[in-house]
Amino acid sequence: MSTRRQVLDRLTGLHLHQQHGRRAPHKPLLVLLALGRLAGTGSSELPWSEALQLLSDLIAEFGPASRTGRAQSAAYPFTRLRSDGVWVLSQDVPMDLVGPLTTHDVSGRFADPVEAALHRDPELLRSVARALVESHFPPTIAPDVLVAVGLDPDDVLHAAAPAPVAGRRRKAGWRADVLRAWDRQCAFCGYDGQLGHASVGVEAAHVRWFSHEGPDDLDNGLALCVLHHKLFDFGAVGLDPALRITVSAAFTARTDVGRSVYDLHGRTLRPRPGTPLPAAEHVSWHRREVFKGDALAA
Incomplete structure (x- = not known):
């Protein structure tokens, strides 16, 4: 070899x-x-x-x-x-x-x-x-x-990589569809910054990761600001079965800005009418495979 x-x-x-x-x-x-x-x-x-x-x-x-x-x-x-x-x-x-x-x-x-x-x-x-x-x-x-x-x-990340596995091509319009479905604002904190016609610092996040069979469907997507997208993918923030935001007890912060993440705990997602909420199976996957430990006490 x-x-x-x-x-x-x-x-x-x-x-x-x-x-x-x-x-x-x-x-x-x-x-x-x-x-x-x-x-x-x-x-x-x-x-x-x-x-x-x-x-x-x-x-x-x-x-x-x-x-x-x-x-x-x-x-x-x-x-x-x-x-x-x-x-x-x-x-x-x-x-x-x-x-x-x-x-x-x-x-x-x-x-x-x-x-x-x-x-x-x-x-x-x-x-x-x-x-x-x-x-x-x-x-x-x-x-x-x-x-x-x-x-x-x-x-x-600029090196050559093998071709992606057949059948796992990303949908070209998925990210734009997710941002539009959530009114181009963070589903967690409401941040909606724009520069001209472009959203700045708001991204489409997979609930179940694309790398782990997460589909490019609207019920597997959330619009999140850059900060909350990263916290969500690290498992510092998640969702419970009732689609309330949960913050991991493992997450800590000392400054007022950092501690503002605690304020997310217990909030319920409020999408615009007609926007599909994250599917239970994807929320369950994220809770089991990504969310770190137990949630903060109520």
Whole structure:
């Protein structure tokens, strides 16, 4: 496995546990972290003593809420990425077990053919990173993921990427339709800034992410200001089954501006007549796969 196409396909075609729409960004985050190490140090080698902190932080910040302990969450991809044929460990240890990783401070790195191909072709490294981040995260937070793993978003997001999967083309008019349906104002705070005829800082947001089978339908869309779109995609803000806005108890702020997010908690969406409300199945997906932890107390 040494050709560019083979390496690209193997690193972007990871075996993931994604049944029933569940997010599984653990392996992609480990690969991105290793790519960042390779780009920054010349080696993808990652000792478990470092991976435990770095990878568990990435999973907690960019993954779905989990009841699994931080060490266990990091051990899953660190040991299981071997089954994809792209990752090797310095010592053979059982799958998923934290104890042996800690006892022997096992190191992980890309398999030799993979690392050699990435060394020869820096554009391949950037293409893999772009494909992974765009496949598993929305555009609002993809740059944050790349910064967190030590990669330059400007370099990566302008790199060549594989063609999108057949049948998953975005509807060209969806974004304009969503903004129009919500009167070109944020569904959460009402912000409606315009410059001439153009809305400024108001975007069309998917409730269920497009990268995770979210359709370009009006009942999967909200018009949100840039701030609330990002908070929604990070899971700091969400919706309950009654379509009331919820703020995660994990979100904190100190200034008056930041604390104004708390004021959203409990508000009910008020679309214009005829605008489809977010479908229950999409709201449920966001609540389960994106929203961080429990909501603030009423």
